[in-house]
Amino acid sequence: MGKERIPVTPAIRVLRAAKVPYTEYIYKYVEHGGTTASSRELKVDEHCMVKTLVMEDENKKPLIVLMHGDRQVSTKELARQIGAKTVSPCLPETAEKHTGYKVGGTSPFGTRKTLPVYMEATVAEAPKVFINGGRRGYLVELNPYDLIRLLKPTVVTVGITTPVKQKRREEGSQGDID
Numbered sequence: 001m002g003k004e005r006i007p008v009t010p011a012i013r014v015l016r017a018a019k020v021p022y023t024e025y026i027y028k029y030v031e032h033g034g035t036t037a038s039s040r041e042l043k044v045d046e047h048c049m050v051k052t053l054v055m056e057d058e059n060k061k062p063l064i065v066l067m068h069g070d071r072q073v074s075t076k077e078l079a080r081q082i083g084a085k086t087v088s089p090c091l092p093e094t095a096e097k098h099t100g101y102k103v104g105g106t107s108p109f110g111t112r113k114t115l116p117v118y119m120e121a122t123v124a125e126a127p128k129v130f131i132n133g134g135r136r137g138y139l140v141e142l143n144p145y146d147l148i149r150l151l152k153p154t155v156v157t158v159g160i161t162t163p164v165k166q167k168r169r170e171e172g173s174q175g176d177i178d
């Protein structure tokens with residue numbers, strides 16, 4: 001069996017054009033596996049995984065939220081911090097329409113439409129982050145400062161820990177399923 005071909009997605013084109021150093025990882029994509037599956041596959045702390053979440057406000061205005069893999073977004077707190085009445089996740093087909101990426105393969109780089117980006121404050125503190133490269137089963141590792149330089153996100157503090165993820169983190173299981 002030959003070596004798997006590394007894709008050249010719109011996200012990769014943006015990273016190359018900006019001369020951002022990155023490392024590519026291809027892994028076996030698991031439907032609905034999320035960052036738990038990818039962190040387990042790559043043997044990386046799920047906290048270093050950064051999810052690209054496509055959401056919308058009450059006026060259906062889309063936005064991107066970058067969140068640690070082991071956290072969820074408090075949509076009420078996000079709405080409060082960005083001055084919206086409500087914020088909720090987009091339907092998969094709506095997210096695809098705005099970004100040009102399939103859900104599970106959404107990258108904040110090279111989106112079809114320029115969307116406002118909000119980033120959990122503590123993402124900047126990570127020594128490195130793993131973020132989707134624009135295809136399911138494809139991540140890129142980069143310095144969070146390059147992420148900030150390219151995306152110019154608005155920093156928010158909206159991350160919440162679910163009890164199951166908190167228990168796993170305390171046990172040091174890196175996302176393994178009990």
